[in-house]
Amino acid sequence: MTGIAPSKSSPFRRAVSQMDWLLALATLLLSLTGIYMIYSATHSNPVFLKNSLHLKQALWSSIGLCLLLCILFFDYHIFTRWAYFFYALVIVLLIAVLFSGQVVYGAKRWLVFGPLRLQPSELARLAVILVLARYFGSRGEENPIGFKELFPAFVLAIAPVLLIVRQPDLGTGLTVFLIAGAMVLVVGVRKRVILTIGCMAIASAPLGWLFLKPYQRQRILTLINPDADPLGAGYQSMQSIIAVGSGEFWGKGLLQGTQSRLHFLPEKHTDFIFSVLSEELGFIGSVSVLALFFIFILRCLSAALNAADKEGALLAVGITTAFFLYIIFNIGMTLGLMPIVGIPLPLVSYGGSASISSFIAIALVLNVGMRRKSLTHAFS
Amino acid sequence: MKEWQFNSNPATSDALKRRVVIFGICFGIILLGLFIRLWNLQVIQGEKFRTLSEDNRIAYRLVQSPRGMVLDSQGELLADNRASFNIYLIRENVKNPKQTIRLLAEITKQPFEVLYQRTRNANPFRPFLIKADISRKTMAFLEEHKPDYPGVFVQATPLRRYPSKEQASHLLGYLGEVTNRQLQRLKQRNYRQGDLLGQYGVERTQEIFLRGQSGFKQVEVDAYGRELRIVRPFVEKAGNNVYLTIDMELQKKAEELFEAHEGSIVILDPSDGAILAMVSKPSFNPNIFAGGIDSKDWKGLMKDPLKPLENRAIRGQYPPGSIFKIVMGFAILNEKIARSDEKIRCHGTFPFGKKIFRDWKKGGHGPIDFIQSLAQSCDVYYYTNGHKLGIERIARYARMFGLGSPTGFGAAEKGGLVPSDAWKRRRFKERWYEGETISVSIGQGFNLITPMQAANLIATVANGGNLWKPYIVKKVLSPGGKPLFESRPRLIRKIPISQQIFRKVREALREVVHGKKGTAKKAQVPDIFVAGKTGTAQTVDLKYTGRKRKPEELPRKFRDHSWFVAFAPYEKPTIAIAILGENAGRPGSFFAPYAKELISFYLTKNEQQILASNEATEEKPPAPLKQAPGARR
Structure with missing residues (x-):
């Protein structure tokens, strides 16, 4: 294997040798699972089948994969250097979507550019991660941060969150906010700050209830009592639980899920793809996917641990948290543990914007891992 | 080498690494939770859900x-x-x-x-x-x-x-x-x-x-x-x-009488403002809406020039014509413009500036006092005294009787119009001319009222000055008969005018029906006294109607509106009626017989009911001994 041994002349080759193949493999397996499950979820519906959503998803994943490879060529610092510019662009897009966005199910989430539809909230997640990694990464001191330093970060995070919540897309807004929170926690915060914010959060929880839209309240209430609105959110939750449970240990077999075939499951190729998977592949299948996600998350965190600098570590932590939140929100929702918010399962659910942005995010994590400390130290 | 630029970035500290590890542990624990839930749903409860999904499709x-x-x-x-x-x-x-x-x-x-x-x-x-x-x-x-x-x-x-x-x-x-x-x-x-x-x-x-x-x-x-x-x-x-509060038999009677006309009939109980009947013609059949209306039917209703969907009782606004003289009468007496026995000589014209305002009766009514002025509906009497009153005072009295604003019966109700100087400046950016006051005095000009307002006006006259808010819902009972809502009459205001004046005006209105020269003798009902007032509201300016034309010669929208308002019995009123014939092209007296029919129908029915209920009490088992025998009737 002398061919790929690190040589002084090519820093990229050195980087390739440090590529996290396990993470790449997990990514690939999850996307393949997704494509197959989308086929399974839609094969009984002639309209969906005619659109061959699984093929479209394969196309999206391929595009994502190409983008991923492109990104690996560049050092991730190039991306963080442009973080503020990117952030500003995303804010502009988020404002634009409020004014001229396409209305789907009563929410304005999409910007339409000819044949392309863009969901700026997908980009916003990445923008906040990049901008915060940059903001905290360039900080020299080791002591925990206080209010003074926290405030600009808070403003950077809350601006896109508020714009996303306005769409309204509470689920995505909340995840972006939580990602920002996780990054701040990893940087390290003074105990006093944590205590104050904690108390404020608890105090303002009832106030937040007042700001929720009726359907959002309904979803939370439905979680507590699924029978309250049996044809709305509770219905979906109930049917999803039945689908998952009925898979039993070995599953009903591929393409054999009755819950999805008989259309008891809503949004089965997007938000409820995990229910279809659990029904057809059973406990074995769903736990395997869970395990794949576990490996995926661990590898992402390991990239953070070994990152060359703080910026890289924070970038990896932010992205990991994003994936993690999407995974638990989505799976928690299909298992009836979380309110029904329209959050897809990363890499597995159908969706162009979501797939591509997932691949970009993974590319950044791989990038951080490839240019890890040992290497930079050794050759600088 | 480009990479040297990045080396200035601070390195990751051990503390940061420790926190990343803590994160990893937290993530692991949460994923374990999902694992347990899956185990529970798929393995422990799996069989139950399998049956649910296969056999029971809910x-x-x-x-x-x-x-x-x-x-x-x-x-x-x-x-x-x-x-x-x-x-x-x-x-x-x-x-x-x-x-x-x-x-x-x-x-x-x-x-x-x-x-x-x-x-x-x-x-x-x-x-x-x-x-x-x-x-x-x-x-x-x-x-x-x-x-x-x-x-x-x-x-x-x-x-x-x-x-x-x-x-x-x-x-x-x-x-x-x-x-x-x-x-x-x-x-x-x-x-x-x-x-x-x-x-x-x-x-x-x-x-x-x-x-x-x-x-x-x-x-x-x-x-x-x-x-x-x-x-x-x-x-x-x-x-x-x-x-x-509707009395459907009375409503039906009114509907049948009005079958061939356009317009409205409103019947109130003067003692509290309860609506006994409310007719608007032409009408529609609400059954066609019950299962979602056909677009053809809907278009037909919308395009009909007579607008059958419009509730003329509360949304039709018409010049009041001579029924406005009732309000004028109160204003004249209460403002002491003229004593009730004071006579004005009516020659049939009232010259004002370059204009000559005519009485409806050629040659005039001769010397005429207050009572006869209403009974014969003398225009000159009201031209003269209306001019003396001035528009502001006329407007004040009109509003006092609830004109110019919705009665409060329903949200869709229109308010009519009581013109005044301020209103005209607002609306037309022009001052008020005295000549216009003279038209308003006999209910012409800018004046507009709804049949509901007319009915409420006559009801207020009938009950001696209580302006009630008309209401239609008497009570609401649950399917099991538990009362959920009970209407209570609401007084809008007590008219601040003495009972003496009310008696005079009522007397004059009785004279309209029972007087020798009254304009509505056709409204007489045997055995009781009825009070009322006719009104003919011109739709075109008075100056164009110098030459009398037959209604048939005019296009429909130029034909006169016909009003008749009445209450009965005179001594103790139990029914107040307003009838409006939209573009009927007839004098107001045309509808006097309709009022007669409705009044006698209602009073006879009530009488029978009282008799019947009295009989019912008679048939009751003997009252307890203690009750005085005189108490039974």
């Missing part, structure tokens, strides 16, 4: 409890429900949407594109109403072909019915599908797309009482959506029953 079906009934004051049914069958579609279950909807459009005679678009906009998981009240033949066809069209099903639902058809339609109103705008507002109240709600009349104003609870029953269905078994029923809760 679906939720909407159940609409019947809407409450509307009854008149005597308990006669004005609106109830009958069984009907509706077609619903659950788009998610439809195999071939285009073909299915094409078929549905064909059998329900709806345009395909419209229906297709509407179903696409609806929630795909919920039943969407395709058509209400389908024929038995259609139902049989659908039942037979059910396996070919999954996602389509027929369900029995109560359908609104109005037994009196065209009668009382404006006051009862109709139902209509909830609009998107209303849905935004009513979502919390559990309204869904396709729901019917009151869009007009009592159906609208009493919606919250009338609406029956709707909800879902859980049923077991097969793959075609057929109900196999009810898993969890929905306990129906019917809407509440609304009792109106």
Whole structure:
């Protein structure tokens, strides 16, 4: 294997040798699972089948994969250097979507550019991660941060969150906010700050209830009592639980899920793809996917641990948290543990914007891992 | 080398690494939670869910409890429900949407594109109403072909019915599908797309009482959506029953009398403002709205030049004509412009500036006092005294009697118009001319009132100065008979004018009907005294009507409106009536016999009722000994 041994002349080759193949493999397996499950979820519906959503998803994943490879060529610092510019662009897009966005199910989430539809909230997640990694990464001191330093970060995070919540897309807004929170926690915060914010959060929880839209309240209430609105959110939750449970240990077999075939499951190729998977592949299948996600998350965190600098570590932590939140929100929702918010399962659910942005995010994590400390130290 | 630039970035600290590890542990624990949940659902409870998914396919079906009934004051049914069958579609279950909807459009005679678009906009998981009240033949066809069209099903639902058809339609109103705008507002109240709600009349104003609870029953269905078994029923809760103040027999009588006319009749109980009858003609048949109105029918109603949907009783605004002289009479006496026995010489004209205002009677009425001025409806008397009063005082008295603003009966009510200097400056940016005061004095000019206001005016005169807020809902009872709402009469104001003046005006109004020269002698009812006032409201300016023309020669919109207001019995009024013939082209006295019919009908009926109830008390078992024998009548 002398061919790929690190040589002084090519820093990229050195980087390739440090590529996290396990993470790449997990990514690939999850996307393949997704494509197959989308086929399974839609094969009984002639309209969906005619659109061959699984093929479209394969196309999206391929595009994502190409983008991923492109990104690996560049050092991730190039991306963080442009973080503020990117952030500003995303804010502009988020404002634009409020004014001229396409209305789907009563929410304005999409910007339409000819044949392309863009969901700026997908980009916003990445923008906040990049901008915060940059903001905290360039900080020299080791002591925990206080209010003074926290405030600009808070403003950077809350601006896109508020714009996303306005769409309204509470689920995505909340995840972006939580990602920002996780990054701040990893940087390290003074105990006093944590205590104050904690108390404020608890105090303002009832106030937040007042700001929720009726359907959002309904979803939370439905979680507590699924029978309250049996044809709305509770219905979906109930049917999803039945689908998952009925898979039993070995599953009903591929393409054999009755819950999805008989259309008891809503949004089965997007938000409820995990229910279809659990029904057809059973406990074995769903736990395997869970395990794949576990490996995926661990590898992402390991990239953070070994990152060359703080910026890289924070970038990896932010992205990991994003994936993690999407995974638990989505799976928690299909298992009836979380309110029904329209959050897809990363890499597995159908969706162009979501797939591509997932691949970009993974590319950044791989990038951080490839240019890890040992290497930079050794050759600088 | 480019990379040196980045080396200035601070390195990761051990503390940061430690926190990353803590994060990893937290993530692991949460994933473990998901694992446990999966184990629980799929392995421990798996069998239960397997049976649920394979044998029991649970679906939720909407159940609409019947809407409450509307009854008149005597308990006669004005609106109830009958069984009907509706077609619903659950788009998610439809195999071939285009073909299915094409078929549905064909059998329900709806345009395909419209229906297709509407179903696409609806929630795909919920039943969407395709058509209400389908024929038995259609139902049989659908039942037979059910396996070919999954996602389509027929369900029995109560359908609104109005037994009196065209009668009382404006006051009862109709139902209509909830609009998107209303849905935004009513979502919390559990309204869904396709729901019917009151869009007009009592159906609208009493919606919250009338609406029956709707909800879902859980049923077991097969793959075609057929109900196999009810898993969890929905306990129906019917809407509440609304009792109106309307006397339907009187209403019917009024409707029949007015069949051939356009206009309105409003009958009030002068003792508290309760509406006994409210007619607006032409009317419509609310039954055609019950299952969602045909677009053809709807267009027909909207395009009709006579506007049958308009409730003329509260939304028709007309010049009051001579019935305005009642208000003028109060103003003249109360402002002491003239004593009631003071006589004015009427020559048939009233010259003012370059203009000559004419009396309706050529040659005039000669010397005339207050009572005769009303009885004969002398215009010159009111020109003279109206000029002395001035527009501001006239406007004040008109408003005092509730003119110029809605009576408060309903939200859709119009307020009419009481002109004044300030109003004219606002409206036309022009000052008020005294000549206009003279027209207003006999109810012409800018003056506008609604039949409801006219009825309330005469009722207020009848009861000696209590201006009541007219009301139509007497009480609301739950289906079990528990009272939920009981109307209490609301006094808008007590007119600050002495009873002496009220007596004079009433006396004059009696003279209108019973006087030798009264204008409404045709309103006389045997055995009792009736008081009233005629009015003929010109639709074109007085100066054009110098030459008398037959109404038939004029286009409809230029024909006179005819008013007649009355109350009876004179001594102790129990009924107050306002009749308006829209563009009837007749003098107000034309409708005097109608008032007579209605008054005698109502009074006779009441008398019989009193007699009957007295008899009923007679038949009761003997009262306890203690009661004084004199107490029984």
